[in-house]
Amino acid sequence: MPTLQLPTPPPPANPAPVVVAAAAPRSPGYFVRRRLLQNRPAVAGLLFIGLCALVALLGYWILPDNSPDANRGLVQVQKSAPGLRVQILRRPRPVAPGEPTPNFLTTWLHGRPADFDEQAIAGYRFLPGTDSVLVLPYAAAHAAVPGVARRYSLAELAGRAGPTAELQKVVENQNFTIRTYWLGTDKAGRDELSRLLLGTRISLGIGLVAVLISMFLGMAVGAVAGYFGGGLDSLLLGLMTVVWSIPGIMLVIAISLALDSKGVWVSFVAVGLTMWVDVARVVRGQMLSLRSATFVEAGRVLGLPTSRLIARHLLPNMRGPLIVLATSNFAAAILLEAGLSFLGLGVQPPAPSWGLMVKEGYDLLGTRAGLWLTFLPGAAISALVLSFNLLGNGLRDAYDPKTPVG
Known part of the structure; x- marks a missing residue:
């Protein structure tokens, strides 16, 4: 079957000119940034500096120990190796008269005073039939004198009176905790x-x-x-x-x-x-x-x-x-x-x-x-x-x- 051939239209007498958009001029700062981003060691250094700056700005809000100058030390765990896990007894600290209440700004600038007095321990057990808990001393390898087990009142640790079973749950959740020293402790037992x-x-x-x-x-x-x-x-x-x-x-x-x-x-x-x-x-x-x-x-x-x-x-x-x-x-x-x-x-x-x-x-x-x-x-x-x-x-x-x- 024969194919029908359509006539090709003639080209326009005055074709429209093709307009090419000119590239926007680049500032010298653009080329400075490009050269800097091509330098991988410089970018790595900038990222590490930025990370350190972020840590410095957040300050006490991200520290495991947010006490002033991160100066909360436990003498029982002084000079311990990295990765140490230890059980901590936290006893309520009496508030001094006129002591200011920390707010967001003071905590960010100076840290937050501890609400508890802390002590490293080896373990604890509730004494049946009593309202007391027996705390076992922390047996550090470098301890010169072994500690002596001590008995604490549940009401004293919880800060209030109540049924023994209820006080045991409060004390277990509030006064005993496990802490990990990922990089160890210094000579004063600080994190x-x-x-x-x-x-x-x-x-x-x-x-x-x-x-x-x-x-x-x-x-x-x-x-x-x-x-x-x-x-x-x-x-x-x-x-x-x-x-x-x-x-x-x-x-x-x-x-x-x-x-x-x-x-x-x-x-x-x-x-x-x-x-x-x-x-x-x-x-x-x-x-x-x-x-x-x-x-x-x-x-x-x-x-x-x-x-x-x-x-x-x-x-x-x-x-x-x-x-x-x-x-x-x-x-x-x-x-x-x-x-x-x-x-x-x-x-x-x-x-x-x-x-x-x-x-x-x-x-x-x-x-x-x-x-x-x-x-x-x-x-x-x-x-x-x-x-x-x-x-x-x-x-x-x-x-x-x-x-x-x-």
Whole structure:
């Protein structure tokens, strides 16, 4: 059967032009983010820093021991190995007159005082025909003197009177519990995991305060020295050289003596005041190369104030080097605080500083507990400092326009 062929319509005389949408322009920050996300070690470091920051922000709300400074210790289980499971007797603690009731904010900032006095025990049994319970002493391997079984009244433990059967259920649910020390305990019987987690707050806090102080001072001194030059530059450069030549530990000791204190906030400020010279030297060098640029000359011609010219036009052009330097200073501040606490010049007991925890473990080297009590906080310091260094290397490559974008 023959196939019917339809005629092909002629093409239009003036075909419509094909419009190709132009790609939206990309900001420099877009390429910086792309380069950073391609760097897997830097992303891993950023994720670990973010995890530590989350732990520091949540603070006492996620700690197994949420007492102030995670300082609730049980002498019966001191220097115990990781993974210890122990039974705990909790006795009601009398409330002191005028003692404030903890709220959400005070608990987040300072922890929550314990509602019970606790004691590690080996077991318990209710005495039939009586309203008492017999508590067996905890038999620690390192105990010098074995404990003696003690008898407690059910009404005393429950805090109220009632039928014996009912009091037994109340006491069993309220006053006896099983606790696991996943990372063991220190020489005072405190939970090592709680103190390690709470130590992130001090390490990140001191790094943040130190970076803010060093950035503010360093940018101010370096910008003034580099922009104005002349005798003022020579004077400020001499000041930088003098401060640069003094060891950081000596500066911290001098600042602590001047403030007559060795508290946590003094350590924060002292570490920050020792790190501004690095920032000032970088800002001064960048300012010397940018102050004769065309856009700066245009700003002077337009009559822009010097402060606005520096703050709004010159310093933003140094954002890349300053961010990289901030991450480096963050890691250096954590190491400096750990070293000062190890020497007894930084954060003071019972605050859970990682450097102080390393010192406590170091004092026990040669014993069974010395190894992990030194290794755990030391590993935490190393992991956090390594994360900041990896992030700093990634940011340095990300701000380099020669780095290819995938």
